[in-house]
Amino acid sequence: MFEQFRRVANFYFLIIFLVQLIIDTPTSPITSGMPLCFVITVTAIKQVEVDSIHATIECEQPQPDLYKFVGRINVYMDNEPVARPLGSENLLLRGATLKNTEYIYAVAIYTGMETKMALNYQTKTQKRSAVEKSMNAYLVVYLCILISKALINTVLKYAWQADPNRDEPWYNDRTEPERQRHIVIRAFTDFLAFMVLFNYIIPVSMYVTVEMQKFLGSYFIMWDDEMFDEEMGERAVVNTSDLNEELGQVEYVFTDKTGTLTENNMEFIECCVDGHVYVPDIICNGQVMPGATSMDMIDTSPGPGAREHEELFFRALCLCHTVQVKEEETVDGIKHGIHQGKSTSFYISSSPDEVALVEGMKRLGFTYLRLKDSHMEILNREDEIERFQLLEVLTFDSVRRRMSVIVRSSTGELYLFCKGADSAIFPRVVSGKVEQIKARVEHNAVEGLRTLCVAYRPLSPAQYQEVCHLLNGAKLALQDRDKRLAEAYDVIEKDLILLGATAVEDRLQEKAADTIESLHKAGMKVWVLTGDKMETAAATCYASKLFRRNTQILELTTKRTEEQSLHDVLFDLSRTVLRQIGGMTRDSFSGLSGDCTDYGLIIDGATLSAVMRPAQEDSNSGNYKEIFLEICRNCSAVLCCRMAPLQKAQIVKLIKASKEHPITLAIGDGANDVSMILEAHVGIGIMGKEGRQAVRNSDYAIPKFKHLKKMLLVHGHYYYIRISELVQYFFYKNVCFIFPQFLYQFFCGFSQQPLYDTAYLTLYNISFTSLPILLYSLIEQHIHMDILRKDPSLYRDIAKNSLLRWPIFIYWTVLGVYDAVVMFFGVYFLFDNTTFTSNGQMFGNWTFGTLVFTVLVFTVTFKLALDTHYWTWINHFVIWGSLVFFLVFSLLWGGIIWPFLNYQRMYYVFMQMLSSGPAWLSIILLIAASLLPDVLKKVQMYAGFGYVPTLMDNADKLYKGQLSEFTPMASLHAPSKAGRHRRGSGNQRNAPNPRRSAPFHKKLMFTRWRRTPDYRTFAPLLAFADGSRHSKQGRAYGGTGPGTSV
Amino acid sequence: MVKEEQESANRPDNTAFTQQRLPAWQPILSAGIIIPGFVIIGLTFIGIGVALFVTSKSIQDMEIDYTGVETDSDCYKCTNTDEKNCVCRLDFNIPTLIEGPVFFYYGLSNYFQNYRRYGVSKDDTQLSGDLDNFKTPSDDCSPYETDDTFVLYQNLNGSNQEVPFDGKGIAWWTDYNVKYRNPDVTPLKDAFEGTVKPPFWSKPAYELDPTDPNNNGFINQDFLVWMRRAALPDFRKLYRRISQDDYARGLPAGNYTLQIGYNYPVMSFKGKKKVVFSNVSWMGGRNEFLGIAYLVIGSWCIVMSIVMLIVYAKFKFPEED
DSSP, X not given: OHHHHHHHHHHHHHHHHHHTTOOOOOOOGGGGXXXXXXXXXXXXXXXXXXXXXXXXXXXXXXXXXXXXXXXXXXXXXXXXXXXXXXXXXXXXXXXXXXXXXXXXXXOOOSOGGGSHHHHHHHHSOOOOOHHHXXXXXXXXXXXXXXXHHHHHHHHXXXXXXXXXXXXXXXXXXXXXXXXXXXXXXXXXXHHHHHHHHHGGXXXXXXXXXXXXXXXXXHHHHHHOGGGOBTTTTBOOEESOSTTGGGGGSOOEEEEESTTTTEEEEEEEEEEEETTEEEOOOSSXXXXXXXXXXXXXXXXXXXXXXXXXXXXXXXXXXXXXXXXXEEEESSSXXXXXXXXXXXXXXXXXXXXXXXXXXXXXXXXXXXXXXXXXXXXXXXXXXXXXXXXXXXXXXXXXXXXXXXXXXXXXXXXXXXEEEEEEOHHHHGGGEEESOHHHHHHHHHHHHHTTEEEEEEEEEEEOXXXXXXXXXXXXXXXXXXXXXXXXXHHHHXXXXXXXXXXXXXXXXXXXXXXXXXXXXXXXXXXXXXXXXXXXXXXXXXXXXXXXXXXXXXXXXXXESHHHHHHSOHHHHHHHHHHHHHHHHHHHHHHHHTTOOTTOOOXXXXXXXXXXXXXXXXXXXXXXXXXXXXHHHXXXXXXXXEEEESOOHHHHHHHHHXXXXXXTOXXXXXXXXXXXXXXXXXXXXXXXXXXXXXXXXXXXXXXXXESSTTHHHIIIIIIIHHHHHHHHHHHHHHHHHHHHHHHHHHHHHTTTTTOOOOSSOHHXXXXXXXXXXXHHHHHHHHHOOSSOHHHHHHOXXXXXXGGGGGGGSHHHHHHHHHHHHHHHHHHHHHHHHHSTTOOOSTTOOOOOHHHHHHHHHHHHHHHHHHHHHHHOOOBOHHXXXXXXXXXXXXXXXXXXXXXXXXXXXXXXXXXXXXXXXHTOHHHHHHHHHHHHHHXXXXXXXXXXXXXXXXXXXXXXXHHHHHHTTGGGGOOHHHHHHIIIIIHHHHHHHIIIIITTOTTOOHHHHHHHHHHGGGGGGGGGGGOHHHHHHHHHHHHHHHHHHOOOSGGGOO | OHHHHHHHHHSOOOOTTTTTOOOOBOOOOOHHHHHHHHHHHHHHHHHHHXXXXXXXXXXXXXXXXXXXXXXXXXXXXXXXXXXXXXXXXXXXXXXXXXXXXXXXXXXXXXXXXXXXXXXXXXXXXXXXXXXXXXXXXXXXXXXXXXXXXXXXXXXXXXXXXXXXXXXXTOSOHHIIIIIOOOOSOSSHHHHTTTOOOOTTOSSOGXXXXXXXXXXXXXXXXXXXHHHSOOSSSSEEEEEEEEOSXXXXXXXXXXXXXXXXXXXXXXXXXXXXXXXXXXXXXXXXXXXXXXXXXXXXXXXXXXXXXXXXXXXXXXXXXXGGO
């Protein structure tokens, strides 16, 4: 839809330019066509000759995924080709550095536009904000207005000219060729001429200004010192400036758990082998015996089998990972380092869990030393070095949720060690103490710990040969390599023997709970999407205040669906939710919104895919999505656990497509969040420990989750206010500008006579009125930053694109038309058949236009000044400066006979006008008359301006002076809506939680406000706009006062 | 150490501007400002309005139509376009003295001088005295000046005394002295050789004013007045001033005869022609609009401030209980 509008806009500009015969092409829309080139799939094979080693490389066609590469190298040894697989680990991307070796052989496979960087640059899909969508809707409206204006004038012209005397008065007859032209052609020419005359009503410069505003405005996000993280030395990054205002519109927040809500700073807590729990001592002195801190579950006399399992378990954890050891000569990393002689080394891995596990093993006595010549070396408790030959690594992926290694011990035995999520391991286990370990895993998960299970499988040489064969076949495949590898892994990782489980703690990020609470108060629904176990995730959710103690948890999990059919569960839940909502409305009407429960939903990946499954032939399954959405809508928090990355994106997509089309935001730090970051309206990356893939694919990136609060509540709010004013103001000022010209046609025989001089027509949008609004849209702050942050409910005021609704748009347009009528007819009556100089001389049509134009420039500039709540010296400079510029320009333009002009119609017009007293008086009068309705509206919007000082007094005491900069906008919104919400939601949420006392004060304050609705009858327009909002929210928050029934 | 340096390099500048904390004035429209503000503005506007209205009322303005639509009118005969150099008379009475200086205007209605094609039908380079453009003016060049002439007589004891007209300074000073220039050729007649006299002009351009050589060609004041295009289809243009001799104090009451050289047909487009006697004040000619508009806006402000005061009083005081 949007692209269509975009093209309409482009097309329109093109036509206008063509009609004006100015050969100047606007920006072309071909950019959207470019990605098509890459849609064509990877089929053809490219051949590259490698010179120094005689080999050929076969690889896939260039594709944008940075982390995918499939290829094969055929090395010719004695003319005998030996095929080796090439994967993404063989591909060096830009910025790679060479380590541990002097040189490598390398071949450039993709160059120029085929590089992954170039492909990614172009294929990134453009996201469009809701504001831009409204803008385009408005544009279409204005286009219709323009066309109808031109049509009306054309029709009227010919109706008017039906009288032959008017058609061609002798003083104004046509030339011969004109007379011979067909009437249709003449009418069409006239239509086009009117179009050109009125085309300024479409604010071409708006697009330029909006782009500039977004680009320059995004710097304030990057510059924000409060979003700078000292620890990491990172500041916020803006990848797209297109979505600044969308940050103020977010309704759903989808957040990853690990690394986003939590630190992703793992600490090994315990492990459990066959039911024996081992807790490493914090003070690690080389050797710590498990018995010292052993738990009650430990069998005092472990049998020989158990002993063997224990050894195997520790070795498995030391071997089954992809951790690298980095050795440093300095004595820096004491914390991470292992002391081995002089040199200190520490572990690096893409997964913090693995580092935690390997470090945990070290504390339990088994130290992983290094990988040398494909042998892994382990220092065991007896200070002996054990060497295992690493044969295969079955790498981790988030779908399988496990990884394996195949090693050969020094004694020649072959083992497959596998570690992974419990759900990925248990189904593949054939023996081991499954029950005890499962119990322990669940216990740990409830504590909020991340659990992993470890299992092994001894392999016979014959089995190993088979495994090798399978793997090589898959790895060498050029097509469907991933799929074939997955199949191979599936075959290999089976018949496992369970060894034990580990538990790793991931602490919550600083202020995560506070941030989530603020988001909730701001009316956003927060969903946590995680791959973790339900219990782990739920514990985190409680810790981060996503779920509160009074939150009623609804479960939609495999456990439940095993008992009942999915159908029944869904209907049960929806009934529970809806009943409560109905009850709540009644409650709140009676004024006692006492024990309103808010709901939290927990759903797991398997159930979700069942819900999402497309409709089958059996009865109601098609409705599952709807019911599910209905339940979700009524839950303030949703936790989705056991999610695959693609499912995260699916969820986002599902919500995006639901009937309210809410604005979604996805935030995450890892590669598994990329799909959801790309899918959501706004994607935010956290600069975490799992690489920068999320950051690279995001629209904005922030160092920590807590920065989201300022990002949304302050920056988002500001940008939304700013850009909506920008858009509305632009349309307004162009109506004011062009409508008098339209009216003038009625008095000049529909002859397309312009009212204003060409210089004024051209410069109006470019220089006389452009800078003040641009500056406004960059630095306006209608409410002080600290208040926005302290009172998240202010965010609700701008929810649902509330400042760009049709009633408000119509208000602005009507105001524009009114101003235009005042300006035009004011001057018209002033000119009515009389002179207004004291020397009796008459003024002509250019004086008429100049007078209208002068009033116009002053009026629109003052209108903006009235809307400005934050006057810095720059505002003063730009607003008054642009008026002064207009005056100086006009004096110059009319003061000199410009040699390059072929007409001198403006010569001395402006000065002559200023020499007349009534002209001055009428300028003042018309400006005042134009601004009067808007001033009155503002006064009414303060709805009982008498309250402003009252509020200020209270607020000063409450906020210890911080509210002294409380601006009227805030006070306007706060009582009428936010106050009401707060009363409702404040009671629900805060009453059982007496620790938060601040809202209580505010409640007191706002009960005083509830009388204000009586005023609203004075402002029907505004009340109308508000009313629509109220009715929308009425269901959730009820009609708490008589005022809502406007 | 190296790490710390990197951090500070990446750290954003902590200035008031980048942190959006520039000191700012945040105006609040409170009742204490709005109500007195409205009262002051309202009173000022009413004051100005009254002054304007009274001034406007004191200005005399007399309009006489001479189109000749009615058959009993003397000018009826001239409406026939075949009649060349038609002269007609118009008798009228001035009941009270019109105080001087009196301005004599001619007026046209339903005449679209602001028609776009009319507007572009002139050649500025020609008019500023460029000889090259004389015979090849820009394509659509056809300024049709009205060429009616007027002589005013006062009937005194049966004899007609001509009222002296002053035709100087009726056009803008800049138009006369800067914008329009005659070509630098003497006699002026040579410059116009080979050009055609515009239709309905009784005299060629270089002979418009035989009495004053500096009032001919493109700098003829009547021509300049005409060339300043009227903004609206009903307009008047200054013809002469009456400020000399016996009439310096104005036009005394009595009977007058206006002798009209009727050269300009308007019947075809249902136009009207008229003459106007008017005096001016500091605010120009008679125009009640400005005064009334000021009064309306001013009283509206007062009314609004009263409404606001009531609202304020009604809702503020019970709140204090």
